[in-house]
């Protein structure tokens with residue numbers, strides 16, 4: 488441990504306006520924003536390559552895997568050619584990994600170029616606070632350097648929760664970081680945890696015709712999504728023979744013939760070739776030596792911040808991204824990072840819009856913006872719904888789509904759009920039309936009076952709006 492004399496001798500290379508710890512979406516966006524404001528910025532990243540969970544083990548790998556699976560299996564064409572249709576007859580882990588590595592290399596190259604163009608400096612090493620203004624960084628070779636900055640962002644993200652009683656072995660009992668690099672495809676898979684990550688992987692593997700059992704202690708999944716959508720989604724999963732074991736906790740594991748057997752508290756046994764444990768994530772704040780800067784984290788390693796500025800209780804230290812908890816999305820993390828950097832350097836920003844989209848890249852995908860029907864009821868807003876099935880659109884027919892639905896909610900008094908909920912092909916792209924109308928305070932009339940490209944899946948907006956219009960009290964009735 489250095490004695491402190493090294494702080495006095497800090498060189499220009501070690502003094503910055505802004506230090507960003509972690510190069511995931513929030514750190515990356517914050518660093519570039521601060522650099523664009525003319526600030527000197529250092530990003531410290533403990534991984535060998537920049538990009539964070541988003542690039543290396545989370546968003547991009549899982550979405551690349553999904554796209555590869557949908558392409559190689561011919562999933563999108565099965566409406567026409569039947570369930571046995573496959574573009575590639577034998578799909579192995581190698582096929583999946585090849586495309587993954589190409590995508591990751593590209594993402595890292597783009598990010599490195601962005602940093603270089605904006606004169607953001609990066610160092611590889613694990614950062615920890617020495618005091619509220621000084622950061623020690625231990626490099627890969629064990630060398631220790633000390634850096635200082637006026638403002639600091641702790642954007643350290645999370646890692647998979649690995650309970651001691653789960654027999655992780657890197658071979659057939661894996662966490663969500665390890666599943667990305669599997670060496671062979673299992674014939675059967677138990678996924679523990681029906682949160683977003685568990686549901687995404689369960690449905691991706693099921694699309695590969697792997698026999699999947701999804702295990703969840705609660706009776707329901709994805710509780711923040713509109714229930715009608717989840718009912719439709721659940722029906723689709725059951726229809727393709729996915730097994731859902733909900734309402735019972737995992738009691739333990741045994742191995743039979745080297746295969747893991749997941750034992751449930753209700754006495755059921757789920758024997759599969761592989762287990763993916765995807766129940767929860769922990770903040771990486773334990774590496775930061777938080778006591779040295781006067782901060783503490785909660786039991787899941789998360790930091791508390793002011794949700795408007797992303798300042799912690801130590802005003803020059805900010806935090807953003809998954810380290811601060813919900814919603815834990817790459818999309819929201821980027822925006823949090825930008826807001827934190829602007830606030831740190833005195834740039835006023837308008838408040839963030841109330842509603843942002845949520846995308847779940849399961850098969851089929853789900854996307855939602857605004858209030859669910861349950862939320863609208865809770866708030867006591869008189870409302871009406873409109874529903875469209877994708878098979879009602881010409882584009883849906885052309886694409887051979889038999890499933891998928893859109894649900895829209897409108898306020899009866901103001902006719903304003905309150906929420907859009909989509910399950911099915913293209914949901915995560917389609918939702919942005921609803922998002923724009925919602926955040927611009929648009930009404931039902933927008934969808935009725937405007938022309939949409941034809942044939943498109945976006946036509947579902949018109950169909951759902953007309954469905955709601957049919958049920959809504961007429962304007963003249965309201966006026967009386």
Ligand SMILES: Cc1cc2nc3c(=O)[nH]c(=O)nc-3n(C[C@H](O)[C@H](O)[C@H](O)COP(=O)(O)OP(=O)(O)OC[C@H]3O[C@@H](n4cnc5c(N)ncnc54)[C@H](O)[C@@H]3O)c2cc1C
Nearest residue numbers: 509511513533539540541545614644808809815816817818
């Ligand atoms: C399987 C999976 C799928 C996902 N899919 C989506 C999706 O489809 N869409 C979406 O919007 N979001 C998705 N997410 C969430 C998304 O990946 C995260 O919200 C996002 O990565 C969080 O960004 P972050 O800025 O908090 O940093 P992270 O991406 O978590 O990165 C943090 C970085 O900090 C580094 N670090 C930690 N401690 C230190 C230290 N002491 N010193 C130096 N460096 C340190 C880590 O090495 C890491 O590189 C997914 C996540 C997972 C796991």
